[in-house]
Amino acid sequence: MTPRLRAGLFVLSAQVVLASVEASAAEPAPKPFVVKVHTALVSGTPVASEAWLASQWDSVRSLLGPAGLAFEPSLAPAPKQPIPRSLETRADRDLLRAFAVPKVLNVFVVEALRDVDEPERQRMGVHWRAGGIHYVIVATYAVPGGAPCPPQYRCSEHSGLLTHELGHFFGLGHDPRADNVMSYSRAGRALWFSEPQKSR
Template sequence: MVSRRVLLAAAGLLSAGSLASRLARAAGPAAAPVRAFPLSIAVAEGDEGKPVRDEAWVDAQIAEAARLFEPAGVALRKAASRALSPRFSRIETRADRDALASALEARRINVMIVASLRDVDDPRRFRMGVHWRHRATPERRFVIVAAHAPPTVLAHELGHFFGLGHSGTDDNVMSYSRTGAPVSFDAAQIEAIRSAARRHAASKAFDPA
């Protein structure tokens, strides 16, 4: 004869299993990895003919971006690294930003590393990074990162590249506000990145990294 305690335990296990099953269905299928996206890195040369940032600094920016994008199933890989003319070292105006389009590599996400990046809306200020569309041909777009940018700036600008806007939440990748806590994307942003990445992959706009 089965005791009441055993019956209650079995019922509890069935109930827990049913709850876990419902939660799994609500969460949906696990994120399928999306093809890696190739980054073409162009580093401006400074006044002395030396790059404004070295490969270690660039690799640290890419590593942090790759870590933050990983939950969305998006991989980022450095596909090319090249020098950018000294005339692009200091980006002061909208025309300067547009001129960078002449250095774009096709079928890659282009990242331009420059010595300084002035805010074109408030010339008294300098920016750490920007996602820029060439004004005459907006389909030509790229990321600009200033040499003084901290490690999460590339991830922030790539967030814009994948369609995200700014966030008002402290320590969100897309926020300007930092408290010292770990930085991350929220669940909705991760889903938006995943959707945009799948569209880009389906369009074959980028070479496999």
């Protein structure tokens, strides 16, 4: 390779790199989903601490950010009537639609959430549809720091709970592979989404 050709290739390579950097810089940031977080109260105190909420949103951002999703969460205004702290029936879940803020993503945080199909069980979270809208409900016993966690749920392994339920919100079903965000199976590895899941 002649010195002139080598110099020409260097200049071309530099131009390609510069163009790539400029294109990346020009790409607009994804428009964030506006999220309103509705938290139930116990004796005037939210069932979810700031640390609990922060840990859940850290997981959401780290796992859904690479898929091009961004979120702008904030606490919903205090309602005139209190949000139920424990949801026992389908009707209880349906009642939350009255608290939902229109045209945003609504997340409800409660102390306990009963399985409506198997009433002897408690659930950690659910994606719920009622009255033509849908929203996410999560229970604070899902990670350490909330209400006492049913031991069979191994709650310390489910810091990705909110991410899992948001996956349902965006149309993802369950996945059988261990440590996939949409799986019930945990083997102790880092949580992950597959490339097809990210592209949905």
